[in-house]
Amino acid sequence: MLLIPGLFGQALAGGGFKKYAGEFMYLGAGARGTSLGGAYGALVNDASASYWNPAALSEVKGFQLQFMNSKQFISSIQTNYLAVSHPYDDGAVIGLSLYFLTVNNIQNTASAGVFDQTTLELVGLDESKIRSFNTGDYILSASYSRRWNEQLSWGATLKMLYRDFDFTTAAGMGLDIGLLYRVRGLRLSAVARDITGTLIAWNSGEKQWVSPTIGLGAAWPLVLESLSLTFSPTVGAQFMGEGRDFAAQTSVGPFSADFMAGLEINYNDVISIRAGMDALQRLNAGIGLKLPHISFDYAFTAYANELGNIHRINFNLAIDPLF
Numbered sequence: 001m002l003l004i005p006g007l008f009g010q011a012l013a014g015g016g017f018k019k020y021a022g023e024f025m026y027l028g029a030g031a032r033g034t035s036l037g038g039a040y041g042a043l044v045n046d047a048s049a050s051y052w053n054p055a056a057l058s059e060v061k062g063f064q065l066q067f068m069n070s071k072q073f074i075s076s077i078q079t080n081y082l083a084v085s086h087p088y089d090d091g092a093v094i095g096l097s098l099y100f101l102t103v104n105n106i107q108n109t110a111s112a113g114v115f116d117q118t119t120l121e122l123v124g125l126d127e128s129k130i131r132s133f134n135t136g137d138y139i140l141s142a143s144y145s146r147r148w149n150e151q152l153s154w155g156a157t158l159k160m161l162y163r164d165f166d167f168t169t170a171a172g173m174g175l176d177i178g179l180l181y182r183v184r185g186l187r188l189s190a191v192a193r194d195i196t197g198t199l200i201a202w203n204s205g206e207k208q209w210v211s212p213t214i215g216l217g218a219a220w221p222l223v224l225e226s227l228s229l230t231f232s233p234t235v236g237a238q239f240m241g242e243g244r245d246f247a248a249q250t251s252v253g254p255f256s257a258d259f260m261a262g263l264e265i266n267y268n269d270v271i272s273i274r275a276g277m278d279a280l281q282r283l284n285a286g287i288g289l290k291l292p293h294i295s296f297d298y299a300f301t302a303y304a305n306e307l308g309n310i311h312r313i314n315f316n317l318a319i320d321p322l323f
Helices: 003-007 009-016 031-035 054-059
Strands: 063-072 077-089 092-108 113-115 122-125 131-147 152-165 168-183 186-193 198-202 207-210 213-219 222-224 229-240 250-252 255-267 271-277 283-291 294-301 310-319
Touching (some): 031 271, 031 283, 031 294, 031 310, 054 092, 054 131, 054 152, 054 186, 152 198, 168 207
Antiparallel strands (some): 063 077, 063 310, 077 092, 092 131, 113 122, 131 152, 152 168, 168 186, 186 213, 198 207, 222 229, 229 255, 250 255, 255 271, 271 283, 283 294, 294 310
């Protein structure tokens, strides 16, 4: 029932709302998940579960702190992610995270045009009138997860959004709900992002609507004890209702679907290599090193256009509970 207002909210909103407003929320958090192409909702077991699947936060042991930094387009586009998690009581874990995307030194030429006095055609720019500005998108999240029984966990993430673009700002709030089911080594996930739809209101009067996104996933870690290897194939699917005729892998009417897949090979719970294809059919790859209480991860996303490739570096601290 919660999904009904969100799934059809875009149609009911009419022309007063603009779609595709939630793109900045789908860029991925953490190097491990992005190196697997985003097919991470069923496999995640660290503090970034607040982003990928809040239900999986129940599997995080002790206190964890995670930080990710990514750079693109000669470092002009930067994404940072900071997350912490801690046991709340027996079977429950809470988490806090801050996700922010910034673009610096954007050139504003709106008032710098030089026009021909006769034809009024643009003939150049007055560099003295070009000014630069920065923009940012911020998501502050609070998560709660509980293990219902040995097979099933559930979780929720409440998101507070803030957007800053030159002289305009916007704010909004969204809710994600997740489930994680385990059976005979198989892990199944279901996540409803922005489950009731998320309204982003700008101080200029413009309104943007983020429709719900349904994510399904499966992972099956396979352990070869004789070789100290663990193979973890993982797949995911993302369903949206924003009329993405050309921006999705497949679509029917206003509904669209994208599919992701990844593979992680881990040796002795120390070294990992990863690869995956994401919803945009881009190649992703990464490596990981896990030491006592500390782990490091790197992810690479091939982006063959003017924005350039994406490099992500991730640090994770895991210690005993603080209290």
